[in-house]
Amino acid sequence: MPSTPDATPVVPTDMPENAPRLVAFDLDGTLAPSKSPMPTRMATALRALLDVIPVCVISGGQIGQFRQQVLARLDARPDQLARLHLMPTCGTRYYTYNADDGDWTLVYANDLTPEQVAQGCAVVESEARRLGLWEEQTWGPALEDRGSQITFSALGQEAPLEAKQAWDPTGEKKGRLRDAVAARLPELEVRSGGSTSVDITRKGIDKAYGMRRLAEVTGIALEQMLFVGDRLDPDGNDYPVKAMGVTCQAVGTWEDTAAFVTDLAVRIAAGDRN
């Protein structure tokens, strides 16, 4: 039986007294460099955390990215994987580990309609061309239908990190495209995503939506969760989680996250022994 929830607000700096009951992480820029494999030191820290508490990874990326960036590097035992919750495409899809077949089970999917996909792709391309942001030379397709989300990546899905970082260092291009597309798709949600990307989902679908669904499926209250992300600024794709009042830990790089998680796992484990 789970223990009785503590009524005190979760304050990460005051742990272990107010330790969270679940920690959720953004992926790109938080657990790993953008679209890159999770480094060994981060994997080690995450396994230590999975030993003591449920963990969720929530990202605009799709399940394939979770497999390549996180699962292929995590090297976790089945009992650790059983405490891991995966929420690709901002929590519009939710996967849990199935110990019987050693694979990940899709628990729910909240997809766009085919009409919404067709319209969204057409509007993004026409606005990107109008603004001079449509690149003819890309690394893979610029537009991707991820089921529950359309993602525009200016330089293509497989663009190298350096090229992506150089394309729009201030986020100004992405912001202009986001605003132009949003004005033409009022019934859909349009957000700036990773370094070169703009994401389109159903209205009201963002990481805050994913966190609410996570609270539903786990039975753990949002007040007892901690979210860790690298884009908690008002223009960032992690901001909706902060805005809804979930306790957040801002990080600058995965190295920050690894240090924070290592310390957190130790403090939670110490609290468990008290």
Ligand SMILES: [Mg+2]
């Ligand atoms: Mg991020």
